[in-house]
Amino acid sequence: MIIAYVVLILYAVVxxxxxxxxxxxxxxxxxxxxxxxxxxTDIMKxxxxxxxxxxxxxxxxxxxxxENYVQVFKITPYARWILNTIIYxxxxxxxxxxxxxxGGYAFxxxxxPLRDLWFALFLATLMIxxxxxxxxxxxxxVRFGFVNTYYGLFLPKLTGVFGIxxxxxxxxxxxxxxxxxxxxxxxxxxxxxxxxxLPISKPAISALAIYIFVGTWNDFLWPxxxxxxxxxxxxxxxxxxxxxxxxxxxxxxxxxxxxxxxPMIIIFLIFQRQFIDTGVSSGVKG
Amino acid sequence: xxxxxxxxxxxxxxxxxxxxxxxxxxxxxxxxxxxxYYSFTNYQPTEAQKFNMTxxxxxxxxxxxxxxxxxxxxxxxxxxxxxxPVTFLTLDMGVKLNAEQKEAVSSFxxxxxxxxxxxAGRLNSSxxxxxxxxxxxxxxSELFTRYVPEFVGLxxxxxxxxxxxxxxxxxxxxxxxxxxxxxxTLLAILLAVAANMKIMGQRxxxxxFFLPSISSSAAISMIFWxxxxxxxxxxxxxxTFGFQAVDWLNEPNTALGAIMVMNIWTTAGYFMITFLxxxxxxxxxxxxxxxLDGAKFWKTFWKIxxxxxxxxxxxxSIMGIIGxxxxxDQIYFLIKNxxxxxxxYYIYKNAFExxxxxxxxxxxxxxxxxxxxxxALQRKLIKEESYF
Numbered sequence: 001m002i003i004a005y006v007v008l009i010l011y012a013v014v015x016x017x018x019x020x021x022x023x024x025x026x027x028x029x030x031x032x033x034x035x036x037x038x039x040x041t042d043i044m045k046x047x048x049x050x051x052x053x054x055x056x057x058x059x060x061x062x063x064x065x066x067e068n069y070v071q072v073f074k075i076t077p078y079a080r081w082i083l084n085t086i087i088y089x090x091x092x093x094x095x096x097x098x099x100x101x102x103g104g105y106a107f108x109x110x111x112x113p114l115r116d117l118w119f120a121l122f123l124a125t126l127m128i129x130x131x132x133x134x135x136x137x138x139x140x141x142v143r144f145g146f147v148n149t150y151y152g153l154f155l156p157k158l159t160g161v162f163g164i165x166x167x168x169x170x171x172x173x174x175x176x177x178x179x180x181x182x183x184x185x186x187x188x189x190x191x192x193x194x195x196x197x198l199p200i201s202k203p204a205i206s207a208l209a210i211y212i213f214v215g216t217w218n219d220f221l222w223p224x225x226x227x228x229x230x231x232x233x234x235x236x237x238x239x240x241x242x243x244x245x246x247x248x249x250x251x252x253x254x255x256x257x258x259x260x261x262x263p264m265i266i267i268f269l270i271f272q273r274q275f276i277d278t279g280v281s282s283g284v285k286g
Numbered sequence: 287x288x289x290x291x292x293x294x295x296x297x298x299x300x301x302x303x304x305x306x307x308x309x310x311x312x313x314x315x316x317x318x319x320x321x322x323y324y325s326f327t328n329y330q331p332t333e334a335q336k337f338n339m340t341x342x343x344x345x346x347x348x349x350x351x352x353x354x355x356x357x358x359x360x361x362x363x364x365x366x367x368x369x370x371p372v373t374f375l376t377l378d379m380g381v382k383l384n385a386e387q388k389e390a391v392s393s394f395x396x397x398x399x400x401x402x403x404x405x406a407g408r409l410n411s412s413x414x415x416x417x418x419x420x421x422x423x424x425x426x427s428e429l430f431t432r433y434v435p436e437f438v439g440l441x442x443x444x445x446x447x448x449x450x451x452x453x454x455x456x457x458x459x460x461x462x463x464x465x466x467x468x469x470x471t472l473l474a475i476l477l478a479v480a481a482n483m484k485i486m487g488q489r490x491x492x493x494x495f496f497l498p499s500i501s502s503s504a505a506i507s508m509i510f511w512x513x514x515x516x517x518x519x520x521x522x523x524x525x526t527f528g529f530q531a532v533d534w535l536n537e538p539n540t541a542l543g544a545i546m547v548m549n550i551w552t553t554a555g556y557f558m559i560t561f562l563x564x565x566x567x568x569x570x571x572x573x574x575x576x577x578l579d580g581a582k583f584w585k586t587f588w589k590i591x592x593x594x595x596x597x598x599x600x601x602x603s604i605m606g607i608i609g610x611x612x613x614x615d616q617i618y619f620l621i622k623n624x625x626x627x628x629x630x631y632y633i634y635k636n637a638f639e640x641x642x643x644x645x646x647x648x649x650x651x652x653x654x655x656x657x658x659x660x661x662a663l664q665r666k667l668i669k670e671e672s673y674f
Contacts, residue, residue: 003583004480011477012494015555019497021519022509044517103306111292112299118307125314127661129612131630132650135324135637136317139331156313159306189298218502220615225638236504240619250512257505264500272493275500 019261024050024059026069026254032062043250068255076241077231078256085234085260088153088223089216095158096212101205103159104167105193109179122161130221138225152226153234157216163208170204171197207274214264235260318654324647325442327435332641334433336381337416343409346378347400355404362401371395381415384436390426435644442648451624452649455632458542462628463610466546467603473554474602478561479591492562495555503552507619510548511535514620541626545616557602564598565591604664608657629653 031040041062051058058064072078106112107119137156146152178200182192198205223234230238235256242253268275289297348354350373351365371391375381383391400422403409419430446452481491498506513520514534521531534544572590592599617631627635629649637646 001483001485004483004485007476007480008485008491012491014551015494015498018506018509018513018551019501022512025512044515046517046522048519099305099309102302106299106302110295110299110302112296112303115299115303118303121315122306122310125310127658128314128318129608129630129650129653129657131612131614131633132321132654133314133317134633135643135647135650136320137313138637139320139643140312140317142331156309159309161306161310164306189295193302214500218500218504220502220504220618221634224618236502239504239508248511253508254512257508261501261505264502265497268496268500269493275496 019258022254023258024048025250026258027064027066028059028251029062029065029067030071030249030251068251069259072252072255072259075252076238076256077233078238078259080231081233081235081238084150084153084232085217085236087150088219088234089213091150091154092157092216093209093213095154096160096163097205097209099159100163100167100208101198101201102193103164104169105171105197107164108168108171109176110189122164125161134221134225141226146226148227148229148232153223157222163212166208167201167204170201174200203274206271210267210271210274214267217260217264321647321650324435324644325651326437326439326648327644328438328441328642329435329644329647330641331643333382333435337419337430337433338414339380340412340414341379341418342412343400343418344404344407346374347404347409350374350378351404355407355409360405362405365401365405366397369397369401371397379415379418387429390423390429394423394425394427396422396424438644442645443652445645446648446652451627451632452629454625455627455629456652458626459611459613459628459630462542462546462549462613463607465543466549466610467606470550470554470557470606471599471602473550474557475561475592475595475599477554477558478565479587481558481562482565492559495558497555498552499556501552503615504619506548506552507616510544511620514544535620536622538623538625541621541623545613545620548616549610549613553606557606560598560602561595564595568594600664600667604660604667607660611653611657611660 025043028041028043031038041060043060045060049058049061054063056064107115141147141152141156144151146155174197178196179192182196183189187195218236219234220236223237227233227237230241233241239253239256239260242249242256344355350370351368353360353365372383372388374395375391376383400409416431420427423430477495481488481495485491512518516531516533516536520534521529525531532540534540572594573586612630613628614630614634617626617628618634621627621631630653633646633649633653636642636649
């Protein structure tokens with residue numbers, strides 16, 4: 001029992017420490033003035049001279065400040081990157097919400113020619129590593145002229161096999177009686193879907209939405225390829241902006257890292273249950 | 287007209303399934319075949335751009351013939367005899383040509399018309415190579431409108447087997463998976479077992495352990511870049527135990543290991559949730575029985591817990607291996623040394639930095655085969671599993 005506590009607490013410290021350390025660095029001023037002398041802050045200083053019993057607290061011997069968080073918006077188009085990331089993540093999420101639910105329902109309930117063949121094909125595509133399709137997809141976007149546009153970012157990602165499987169699994173689990181009752185009342189398939197099926201699918205759909213939103217927010221490789229102008233960067237791509245081959249603006253970089261992580265932590269804290277449901281239990285069955 | 291239910295069902299079915307079918311066809315199926323085709327060619331995107339380049343024909347012709355259009359006493363036939371189409375295109379227009387294009391140029395380039403327009407001063411505005419060739423080729427101008435990569439057969443694959451960086455990156459990807467997957471799986475099980483005991487704050491621990499896996503790999507890479515840096519906090523911490531400072535990410539012997547540790551840190555908590563869910567569904571009577579026997583913790587762990595978690599372990603390790611073989615983001619951000627790259631990063635580097643998409647596609651195909659084999663193995667293993 002005690003060993004269990006020791007293990008858990010130790011690993012909790014290990015889990016949290018990198019976040020705390022970067023938060024501390026992000027709150028340390030680039031330079032500070034003491035007795036009329038301005039010096040640069042050394043964030044590699046050891047011991048780190050952390051004093052939390054003061055206001056503002058002191059890190060690395062300098063009074064904590066939110067200045068870096070403001071500077072990040074000034075030296076880079078950070079606000080634009082936030083906007084780009086929100087647009088990218090939101091459009092992809094909306095696409096998945098609509099198309100994955102539709103497709104999942106079609107494959108769960110409707111009979112149409114070649115259905116099983118399509119489904120087997122989808123299963124097979126799960127084996128294809130992303131780097132195989134990357135180059136042709138990139139060239140496709142170049143040919144369409146979609147590089148450095150939102151279309152290039154979100155178009156290939158509007159729906160996906162994972163979401164289709166998840167929704168199909170969910171729809172197969174709900175009883176047929178309600179749909180049959182609606183049909184006997186004369187409702188069309190489309191009407192049944194929107195009036196009967198969708199309203200009871202909220203838990204599955206919201207779990208999928210959160211999963212996709214977080215995944216897209218954190219996506220790196222595709223935005224890296226699709227954006228070359230810094231006005232079109234997403235937050236993950238922009239992060240490399242705070243370091244050059246010669247110098248790293250540690251404070252800005254950490255402030256930017258913390259700022260892009262906080263929304264995900266908030267989403268996670270609010271929707272914990274959905275998180276723990278989608279990622280894992282569905283996968284084990286698949 | 288009233289359609290019967292079956293027909294309507296089929297129509298609605300296709301309507302509903304159309305987005306996913308179209309997406310898969312365009313962005314997965316087509317790319318696989320396109321990639322397969324590229325892998326047998328010398329596809330170079332920089333070459334694909336060459337026909338869209340613009341130039342001023344008058345300048346090129348001037349260079350080629352060594353005269354200006356407004357000079358006096360120019361005789362068309364004399365200039366024509368000096369005009370060599372292939373040299374004109376390759377040297378004075380700066381367009382690389384393959385054998386077929388060279389032949390087409392020497393037989394079909396309308397030099398007569400070019401010289402005539404040159405003398406008349408009609409060539410002084412800038413134009414794209416594509417449009418110029420359309421205008422002045424009497425035939426086969428389509429060779430210059432679309433870039434067609436050369437078919438090179440198995441050359442890319444032969445080159446790959448002699449390419450030391452291919453082998454290094456492939457080996458690194460395998461080493462990476464083989465080290466990361468067992469450790470993260472075992473760590474996740476240990477954490478799950480600890481969290482499954484009747485302890486306070488289970489919810490807190492679950493939340494904290496899950497945090498790393500919802501943060502972006504970009505932000506995590508940067509945070510660890512700070513921690514791993516030579517004067518950074520990890521070295522300071524280790525120095526209190528008398529260790530020498532190590533430049534973790536720039537030292538070829540430690541860089542990959544450092545990223546492995548980071549990866550384990552990121553994913554162990556995530557997989558812990560999988561195991562915890564499984565553990566909670568194991569009837570506690572099994573454990574109680576073993577405790578009455580006075581069985582020790584480790585014995586219970588190895589004899590009961592681990593075997594019961596076999597399906598989840600299989601799932602987690604196969605998913606882990608497939609994920610690890612494709613590790614990219616962390617390598618992109620943190621590795622500056624060609625000795626420590628992994629295969630997916632090498633694909634990226636070839637395609638988007640060296641502009642050798644044909645070669646990159648060939649490597650991607652090899653990665654595809656490897657992952658295909660592992661997935662097939664997984665299917666087999668999981669099928670066997672269900673017999674138990």
